[in-house]
Amino acid sequence: MNQGKRYEVTSAKAAEFISHDEILETLAYAESHKQDTALIDSILEKASQRKGLTHRESAVLLECDLEEQNNRIYTLAEQMKKDIYGNRIVLFAPLYLSNYCINGCVYCPYHAKNRHIARKKLTQEEIRKEVIALQDMGHKRLAIEAGEDPQNNPIEYILESIETIYGIHHKNGAIRRVNVNIAATTVENYRKLKDAGIGTYILFQETYHQKSYEALHPTGPKHDYAYHTEAMDRAMEGGIDDVGLGVLFGLELYRYDFVGLLMHAEHLEAAYGVGPHTISVPRIRHADGIDADSFDNGITDDAFAKIVACIRLAVPYTGMIVSTRESQRCRERVLHLGVSQVSGGSRTSVGGYAEPEPDDMKSEQFDVADTRTLDEVVKWLMELGYIPSFCTACYREGRTGDRFMALSKNGEIQNCCHPNALMTLKEYLEDYSSPETKQIGESLISSELSNIPREKVRELVIRNLNEISGGFRDFRL
Numbered sequence: 001m002n003q004g005k006r007y008e009v010t011s012a013k014a015a016e017f018i019s020h021d022e023i024l025e026t027l028a029y030a031e032s033h034k035q036d037t038a039l040i041d042s043i044l045e046k047a048s049q050r051k052g053l054t055h056r057e058s059a060v061l062l063e064c065d066l067e068e069q070n071n072r073i074y075t076l077a078e079q080m081k082k083d084i085y086g087n088r089i090v091l092f093a094p095l096y097l098s099n100y101c102i103n104g105c106v107y108c109p110y111h112a113k114n115r116h117i118a119r120k121k122l123t124q125e126e127i128r129k130e131v132i133a134l135q136d137m138g139h140k141r142l143a144i145e146a147g148e149d150p151q152n153n154p155i156e157y158i159l160e161s162i163e164t165i166y167g168i169h170h171k172n173g174a175i176r177r178v179n180v181n182i183a184a185t186t187v188e189n190y191r192k193l194k195d196a197g198i199g200t201y202i203l204f205q206e207t208y209h210q211k212s213y214e215a216l217h218p219t220g221p222k223h224d225y226a227y228h229t230e231a232m233d234r235a236m237e238g239g240i241d242d243v244g245l246g247v248l249f250g251l252e253l254y255r256y257d258f259v260g261l262l263m264h265a266e267h268l269e270a271a272y273g274v275g276p277h278t279i280s281v282p283r284i285r286h287a288d289g290i291d292a293d294s295f296d297n298g299i300t301d302d303a304f305a306k307i308v309a310c311i312r313l314a315v316p317y318t319g320m321i322v323s324t325r326e327s328q329r330c331r332e333r334v335l336h337l338g339v340s341q342v343s344g345g346s347r348t349s350v351g352g353y354a355e356p357e358p359d360d361m362k363s364e365q366f367d368v369a370d371t372r373t374l375d376e377v378v379k380w381l382m383e384l385g386y387i388p389s390f391c392t393a394c395y396r397e398g399r400t401g402d403r404f405m406a407l408s409k410n411g412e413i414q415n416c417c418h419p420n421a422l423m424t425l426k427e428y429l430e431d432y433s434s435p436e437t438k439q440i441g442e443s444l445i446s447s448e449l450s451n452i453p454r455e456k457v458r459e460l461v462i463r464n465l466n467e468i469s470g471g472f473r474d475f476r477l
Contacts (some may be wrong), residue, residue, distance in 0.1 A: 020210065029056060034060065035064075054266070055259050058311075076313060092341060093134055093143070095144050100149040107251060128164060135168070137432065139390070155189045176395075176474075199392070242277040390425070391424045425441055
């Protein structure tokens with residue numbers, strides 16, 4: 001374990017930028033100050049300035065059990081979400097390429113010893129069919145997933161798959177951003193991914209508690225805690241400046257992983273000048289051969305909502321992702337508190353978009369709680385007052401890493417994101433939506449045009465919207 005190691009936020013060593021002792025001291029501090037009204041009020045005042053919070057300040061808010069202050073946490077998180085992200089919600093879908101894996105992760109059905117799950121690896125032609133099916137839903141942004149298996153899923157396979165995905169143009173469909181969620185790899189391979197034009201590199205830590213991490217990953221290359229935890233440093237060195245963090249809440253005590261997650265974000269900011277582009281907050285769910293109830297660290301919906309709110313206050317300009325692991329009811333609650341991206345119409349198996357899988361060939365990584373179609377999710381979001389966004393403009397215009405964060409922090413990103421969201425929603429309505437969804441969407445776009453502050457931008461958007469109605473596509477600011 002990393003006990004006894006000093007805490008050094010800029011260190012390249014996982015045991016130092018994620019210090020076990022520092023986490024324990026932080027948790028003890030938060031517990032002893034959970035009713036310290038003056039301290040909590042001062043932290044909330046700092047949070048209101050949108051400059052972020054330290055992991056220790058955030059832990060105090062998470063531990064706070066004062067009703068008035070907790071209500072202020074939720075109110076402030078909701079206001080901050082509105083002020084920074086407006087009412088936009090970005091949509092994406094996962095695409096599982098292969099579930100071959102040589103690791104022994106005890107919480108994942110893809111683990112090497114699972115003989116019940118059907119193993120499958122998509123060919124490039126099968127990828128093409130899956131992508132066309134996703135395009136026909138209306139998706140423009142994918143997150144590709146694959147198990148760790150150098151023989152079945154080498155980096156060459158991932159790169160070829162990315163090239164295939166970007167090369168598919170079906171009717172008016174095109175995947176404009178491919179995010180990548182694959183195992184920790186080398187600087188050289190991260191450079192290859194960067195050259196392939198990926199959006200965000202995503203890697204979940206699962207848990208920051210080293211002893212628990214090693215027990216949960218007893219075999220395979222993922223057992224190496226330091227190599228896994230330092231992956232984002234190698235990704236940054238390889239030129240990838242948009243990275244996505246996350247833990248699997250429920251594997252370890254959530255307060256511990258909450259602090260570790262924010263320490264990791266602080267490390268990236270301190271060492272590279274830019275924190276994570278996104279943070280994901282999945283909770284462990286039942287899957288083939290995996291009983292989520294066997295883990296004693298499950299968290300309630302109330303605790304989950306508070307985690308989301310506190311992360312929003314801690315890292316105000318970092319996107320937050322909630323997948324179809326969560327139910328419609330739960331997703332609706334956390335949308336208000338800080339979530340800015342959701343998946344829709346997802347399949348968590350290898351294949352299944354182009355044609356439903358036979359029951360005896362199922363290969364889900366986890367059970368999906370929100371099984372609605374993308375159109376149902378789009379309609380739901382609009383009925384809640386959100387603008388479903390399929391925008392990928394920042395990535396394609398080079399607004400990534402510190403350039404994206406600079407625009408976000410000075411508020412200028414709103415002059416791009418809101419208009420781009422309206423134009424990509426218009427594309428969806430023209431090409432993919434049901435008549436009812438289209439009617440709601442057209443009304444929403446019409447009302448949202450008045451919220452574009454710059455007259456010249458508003459006029460340009462109106463002109464582009466008319467062009468989209470006439471058959472033209474892919475306008476962006």
